[in-house]
Amino acid sequence: MENEFQPIIVGFLCNWCSYRAADLAGTARVHYAPTMRPIRVMCTARVEPEFVLKALREGADGVLIAGCHPGECHYVEGNIKALRRFTLLKAMLRQFGVEEERVQLVWAAASEGKQLAEAVDRMTEQLRALGPLRWRQRVLGEQPVARHALEVEVGG
Amino acid sequence: MAKPTFAMYWAASCGGCEISLLNVGELILDVDAAFDVVFWPCVADFKYQDVEGYPDGFIDLCLFNGAIRNSENEELAHLLRRKSKTLVAFGSCAYEGCAPGLANLTTNAATMRTVYTDSLTTDETRGNLPQPVSQVPEGEISIPVLYETVRSLDQVVPVDYIIPGCPPEARQIAAVLRAVLNGMPLPAPGGTIIGAGNVALCEECPLAKNVKQITRFYRPYEIVPDPGICLLEQGLVCMGPATRSGCGALCPQVGMRCEGCYGPLDGQDQGARMLAAVASVVAAGGSHLDEHAQAREIAAVMDTLVDPAGTFYRFSLAHSLLRRARVADSSA
Secondary structure, rough: OOOOOOOOEEEEEEEEOHHOOOOHHHHHOOOOOEEEEEEEEOOOHHOOOOHHHHHHOOOOOOEEEOOOOOOOOEEEHHHHHHHHHHHOOOHHHHHOOOOOEEEEEEEEOOOOOHHHHHHHHHHHHHHHOOOOOOOHHHOOOOOOOHHHHHHHHHHH | OOOOEEEEEEEHHHHHHHHHHHOOOOOHHHHHHOOOEEOOOOOOOOOOHHHHOOOOOEEEEEEEOOOOEEEHHHHHHHHHHHHHHEEEEEOOOOOOOHHHHHHHHHOHHHHHHHHHOOOOOOOOOOOOOOOOEEEOOOEEOOOEEEEEEEOOOOHHHOOEEEEOOOOOOOOHHHHHHHHOOOOOOOOOOOOOOOEOOOOHHHHHOOEOOOOOOOOEEEOOOOOOOOOOOOOOOOOEEOHHHHOOOOOOOOHOOOOOOOOOOOOOOOOOOHHHHHHHHHOOEEEOOOOOOOOOEEEEEEEEHHHOOOHHHHHOOOOOOOOOOOOOOOOOOOOO
């Protein structure tokens, strides 16, 4: 399976739950697709729509935002604010021709390492089916510098 | 001593920028007295050939309005950059694509179909598409090539200054012209924004702002807003929070939502910022609901916001993070 398309997922993980879930998945040696580049944020509400658009433009094939279940937010309702933004962002991205599966919001508590791993696996399969995004190269007609840089960074 | 030279050009634009320049009133006489007009298709008969004949850097001040939509626009952008000492992206089209840039949400084929085939007002010429090359008695003539993606001026050539606005406000233009006429130093060039503020429009908008709790959005024709109260609070998608100040908040004061023509603040993506601002003030998905009900209620409110991309990026799409939509047949 050497030539199988390995999507790049930029993951914005909430410090209080999903980042710990990822940590737990690691310590529990859960096997899942090595496609997510995790970025720790203090809350899913910290994820500006700009972060998502920039990730997509700079070479990500998908963006995963993961935070606490509703009612369990460390900042009371940051995750609900994130859900509001995400709902509108999804509607807007549809107009930009970005498939729904490419930007996802999931809830994963600190104890749900396995669930987070499953979410990454599921998204990886969905992105494989959709194929690469390569915004700069395929939509803007530029050279694929950004993606190459990403691959070197992670693969190195 | 020879007078400094002045040029103004329109690429993909509507002509409103020239009108706004004339709106400076009597100051235009001082401009005329101080400058030699060497190229200005809107008011004087100069040919492209004349410009080609000028030495490089011959034009002291060139105001370029309009986006880069076709090969003629691009050619003139390169030509005027070469011939101008100071090149100004004048108005929203040159700065960030403006309304022509909205074509980036679709394809040329679809745009052509709408204009020449599906339009209700097209009658006997229905289906007559412009031909790239035509035979006429005098020989063969061709029209410029329409590009699939609309670009701003600074995506084609380096610009020295940017004067935002659709169109730029006359008093802002006047302030810049006075500075130039009086030989006052301008800020360092390099795509620098002049003739505008650097805070959000809400800062200069006098409407009363209270707590925002939006339960549904309205398009401007659907409601008559209460005077004196923030339009965003009333459910109109007023772009004030994501838009650069400088116009004096003219539209909101007469009950029309800000459409965002002065573009984003420094380093921001206008649409993304507006999306974040709008989503934060939606009052839906309270904690008394379960997860699914929350998601449903939020989705129902967001559904009342028609055309988010066209609303948030009405002026800045070509200059935004994504720049254009991905369409099935566009690999370039």
